[in-house]
Amino acid sequence: MTDNLMTALGLDRPESGDDTVVPFSLDKLNTRGRSVRLGEALDAILTRHAYPAPVARLLGEAVVLAALIGSSLKFSGKFIMQTQTDGPVNLIVVDFDAPDGLRGYARFDQELLLKAAEEGRTRPADLLGNGHLAMTIDQGEHMERYQGIVALEGNSLEEVAHTYFMQSEQIPTQVRLAVAEFTRKGDHRPHWRAGGVLIQHLPEHGMSRVADLPGDGDFSNMQPADPDDGWTEAKALMATLDDLELADPELSSERLMFRLYHETGVRVFTPMPLVERCSCSADRIEDMLATSFTAEDREEMAVNGEIEVVCEFCSTAYHFNPHQFAVKH
Structure with a gap:
């Protein structure tokens, strides 16, 4: 990071790298969110089973989504995301073991997958088909489980996440997910990586300042934002993201947030590590x-x-x- 960029970002630490989640706050837009970058952790999950590329991309999206949601847990426990559908990929299970563990698995029907490929239906939404997605928060043996269920009707995981938060939390939420393969210099095997951003709108007077997270950077100028239009603006700016930006190995979460929101102001917080870890024993x-x-x-x-x-x-x-x-x- 150059000195000029460090000054612009307001950071006194290095930029975060892969396998991290970075919380952020858009105070003038009454919005907060999290940005996830996954590299080696995701590559380990996807290459272990040698999934066909369309299946790997779908599972990768599910892992990113689970990281975005699960990383908000403020207690020891597990966030479990599971899909069961009639599509070519009929089962996905992703566990986020707080505070940092990720694991994921997908089951698919080879015959249905080949048929979908022949028909050109290999988008994640096509592979999911119809069924349901369950999100479960397990706080431990002596605590009550919380579960929310959303119908899957040929829609994407991004769309399902929006529906889930509106139904279960009644919080306007926007999610972007991207998964890609990159080949490193001197390495002939492509490596999977991914990125994702989640933003949520909070009432102007009820918005948390995320005081429980130590602030690192304040990338703001003094241009005010109309609170009535804050959520619209936050969504519009995030909509300019393309998949390459989200998965770019050279673009940290801090740089991405600065690129998107420096004109309205954004505060970033201490990165939290993510690791690929199975809980079996x-x-x-x-x-x-x-x-x-x-x-x-x-x-x-x-x-x-x-x-x-x-x-x-x-x-x-x-x-x-x-x-x-x-x-x-």
């Missing part, structure tokens, strides 16, 4: 096998004297002796 799977299945069930699961369980998210294989559970009963 041998102990959890052993407990599941012991409590959810009978001894006869476990005997039937065994192949060559052992039970193998492979995590759908991270592909880790766990092996158990079907007789090791006798002591638990």
Whole structure:
């Protein structure tokens, strides 16, 4: 970052890089939001299963959306986003394990996917089809779960997110998501990366100043904004974003926010890291096998004297002796 740009951004720290979420506030527009950039974390999730490119892009969008929403949690817990549909990609599950863990998985019908490709229907909305999207907040074993469900009727994840927030939170929300492949110099394998921005409109007098987040930069001039038109302006400016900007490896969240909102003013806050991390473990799977299945069930699961369980998210294989559970009963 050049000295001139650091001065313009009002930052006393380096720009954030990949695998981060940067909260921001557009105080004059009565709007706040978050910007996500994903690199290595997303690439690990998408390449582990060698998904066809259209499936990888759709799952990538879901991972970005889960990061944008889940990163707002102010407690230890999990945000779970799941789609179940009749489309070629009939199941997507993404977990955000607060404060920073991400994992994701997609299941698809190869025959339906090939048919959709032949017909030129490979947009994310085409692959989702009809069904529903559930967003669940799990605060832990002794806390009540919260779940919101939105119908999927041939619309995109961006559109579904807008509907979800209006129905469940009654907060006007705008979301932009983009996923792309980039080839690094000297590396012949393309790498997946993605970006996303979420903005939300808050009442002028009820708007939080995001005081619980330490402020880093104030990219503002003194041009006032009409509060009645603030949300319209915030949306209009975000609509100028293209996919390349969102996924550009050279464009940090801070630069992106400055590019979009420097004329009306934007404050950015400390970046929060994101990591690809699976929550599976041998102990959890052993407990599941012991409590959810009978001894006869476990005997039937065994192949060559052992039970193998492979995590759908991270592909880790766990092996158990079907007789090791006798002591638990």
